[in-house]
Amino acid sequence: MNISNIKTKNNNAEKILQFGEGNFLRAFVDWMINRLNETGSFDGSVVVVQPLENGMVEKLNEQNGLYTVILKGIENGNEVYNSEVVSSISRGVNPYKNFDEYEKLSFSENLKIIISNTTEAGIYFDETEKLEDKPQKSYVGKLTALLYKRFKHFNGDLERGFYIIPCELIEKNGEKLRETILKYAHHWNLGDEFINWLLNANIFYNSLVDRIVPGFPKDNHKEVCDYLGYEDDLIVECEPFHLWVIEGPKKIKEVLPFEKCNLNVLVVDDLTPYRTRKVRILNGAHTLMVPVAMLSKLETVRESVEDELIGRYVKETIFDEIVPVIDLPENELKEFSYAVLERFKNPFIKHYLSSIALNSISKFETRVLPTLIEYRNNKGFLPKNIVFSLASLILFYKGKGLDGSEIKLNDSDFVLDFFNDVWKDYSGDEKSLEDVAKKVLMNKDFWKMDLTKIEGLTKFVAENMKNILKLGIREALSNLR
Ligand SMILES: NC(=O)c1ccc[n+]([C@@H]2O[C@H](COP(=O)([O-])OP(=O)(O)OC[C@H]3O[C@@H](n4cnc5c(N)ncnc54)[C@H](O)[C@@H]3O)[C@@H](O)[C@H]2O)c1
Numbered sequence: 001m002n003i004s005n006i007k008t009k010n011n012n013a014e015k016i017l018q019f020g021e022g023n024f025l026r027a028f029v030d031w032m033i034n035r036l037n038e039t040g041s042f043d044g045s046v047v048v049v050q051p052l053e054n055g056m057v058e059k060l061n062e063q064n065g066l067y068t069v070i071l072k073g074i075e076n077g078n079e080v081y082n083s084e085v086v087s088s089i090s091r092g093v094n095p096y097k098n099f100d101e102y103e104k105l106s107f108s109e110n111l112k113i114i115i116s117n118t119t120e121a122g123i124y125f126d127e128t129e130k131l132e133d134k135p136q137k138s139y140v141g142k143l144t145a146l147l148y149k150r151f152k153h154f155n156g157d158l159e160r161g162f163y164i165i166p167c168e169l170i171e172k173n174g175e176k177l178r179e180t181i182l183k184y185a186h187h188w189n190l191g192d193e194f195i196n197w198l199l200n201a202n203i204f205y206n207s208l209v210d211r212i213v214p215g216f217p218k219d220n221h222k223e224v225c226d227y228l229g230y231e232d233d234l235i236v237e238c239e240p241f242h243l244w245v246i247e248g249p250k251k252i253k254e255v256l257p258f259e260k261c262n263l264n265v266l267v268v269d270d271l272t273p274y275r276t277r278k279v280r281i282l283n284g285a286h287t288l289m290v291p292v293a294m295l296s297k298l299e300t301v302r303e304s305v306e307d308e309l310i311g312r313y314v315k316e317t318i319f320d321e322i323v324p325v326i327d328l329p330e331n332e333l334k335e336f337s338y339a340v341l342e343r344f345k346n347p348f349i350k351h352y353l354s355s356i357a358l359n360s361i362s363k364f365e366t367r368v369l370p371t372l373i374e375y376r377n378n379k380g381f382l383p384k385n386i387v388f389s390l391a392s393l394i395l396f397y398k399g400k401g402l403d404g405s406e407i408k409l410n411d412s413d414f415v416l417d418f419f420n421d422v423w424k425d426y427s428g429d430e431k432s433l434e435d436v437a438k439k440v441l442m443n444k445d446f447w448k449m450d451l452t453k454i455e456g457l458t459k460f461v462a463e464n465m466k467n468i469l470k471l472g473i474r475e476a477l478s479n480l481r
């Protein structure tokens with residue numbers, strides 16, 4: 001039996017227009033709307049637009065908009081394995097194949113909200129696009145044309161704007177989206193009246209999303225379908241944890257009353273602290289554990305946090321070095337940190353360190369370095385664990401494990417070329433090791449500043465590198481003072 005035969009499609013009015021049909025949105029926003037509908041507090045459905053020519057909406061329509069979300073993990077110490085059929089999506093629209101169907105969405109009287117997740121690559125301006133394109137190539141080009149057609153159709157009626165909530169993992173995503181639409185509006189000469197309507201009838205929210213979504217169970221799809229008792233080609237697996245922080249006017253709470261179904265959605269005046277919390281604790285811990293754990297020959301996040309030595313190191317770094325320099329209530333930070341550690345231990349998710357290692361230099365700069373600098377400024381001395389990670393990172397970028405085995409580095413060419421040159425000049429003695437540390441730390445293209453200017457850092461990093469090479473990573477870590 002196919003999933004389309006097991007549940008009838010909902011007939012709720014289409015209130016949400018969603019750009020993106022990927023795993024994340026289906027396991028996060030559409031899953032939340034499904035929960036809202038179940039409580040009777042929304043009675044709306046989502047019409048999904050496929051932003052690229054190729055995608056999943058055909059499959060989504062074949063399944064009548066239905067698919068299964070499987071929540072897998074540990075919550076409050078208990079194992080969770082819970083499947084839900086999500087029926088909040090009314091249909092999928094491919095603007096490349098059915099432009100007329102897509103264009104009609106501009107004139108819909110029911111649509112009130114626009115959601116998107118087109119990845120970090122989706123929000124950009126392309127000057128070659130035209131208003132007449134059917135459709136424009138980019139997401140923002142498509143959205144600008146859609147908004148303009150709506151503005152014209154409803155004669156600039158201020159009641160016909162949208163609540164616009166992008167979910168792309170970009171800082172100030174709502175502001176960035178609005179700025180990019182304005183670029184198109186000017187480029188296409190859409191006029192001041194349209195620009196006034198855009199700015200006054202529509203509300204752009206910044207938002208931050210958090211949920212680990214490994215997605216489709218490609219390794220054991222058949223087994224999962226056998227367990228569910230039906231065929232579903234759009235199953236999405238994810239962790240139970242979810243957090244959506246929305247920054248902007250509180251009105252959105254009336255339209256999407258998530259508190260009625262206990263969902264972890266916060267509407268706030270400033271999401272910066274939440275972003276800082278997530279990026280520094282969750283993403284920061286991921287990034288700083290990578291070189292240390294990979295040089296110890298560990299492969300996944302779970303293995304690392306369950307390893308006695310590395311696990312203790314990660315926990316200590318979070319609680320002793322990261323948390324003390326975030327400007328949020330300490331109890332909230334600690335609660336979040338414990339939850340993150342629990343998420344890292346999720347026995348159902350194989351999160352490879354090698355995938356997190358991608359672009360480690362820029363990730364270290366944005367996710368870890370701010371902690372190092374603020375800690376140094378606040379306490380007057382350097383955070384030893386983060387410095388240890390930085391030393392390990394420089395050794396990691398030799399592209400060789402401590403036993404000489406190959407490490408496949410994945411980063412921009414300019415980063416790889418730089419390390420290649422730096423390590424080529426290394427002669428093996430202590431002075432030369434300090435030179436390596438110095439050259440890396442003074443590279444402003446990596447760190448946006450000269451890190452050798454931080455008193456004592458070069459010496460401390462070089463000392464850690466020396467210990468790691470002499471004693472091995474585990475012993476050097478055990479001896480860390
Ligand atoms: N999967 C996770 O664990 C997770 C967690 C939090 C945030 N995210 C973020 O969500 C984003 C999507 O992840 P996913 O798991 O849904 O991926 P996915 O591959 O399942 O979906 C990607 C979606 O983005 C669209 N897209 C891709 N490139 C685009 C472009 N250049 N222009 C317009 N649209 C484009 C695709 O059409 C598709 O709808 C990622 O950028 C990721 O950083 C993912």
Ligand SMILES: O=P(O)(O)OC[C@@H](O)[C@@H](O)[C@H](O)[C@H](O)CO
Pocket residue numbers: 209210211212282283286287355356358
């Ligand atoms: O997705 P990346 O490569 O930018 O970062 C790796 C992880 O830190 C990240 O995927 C987190 O698991 C995610 O941000 C959780 O919401």
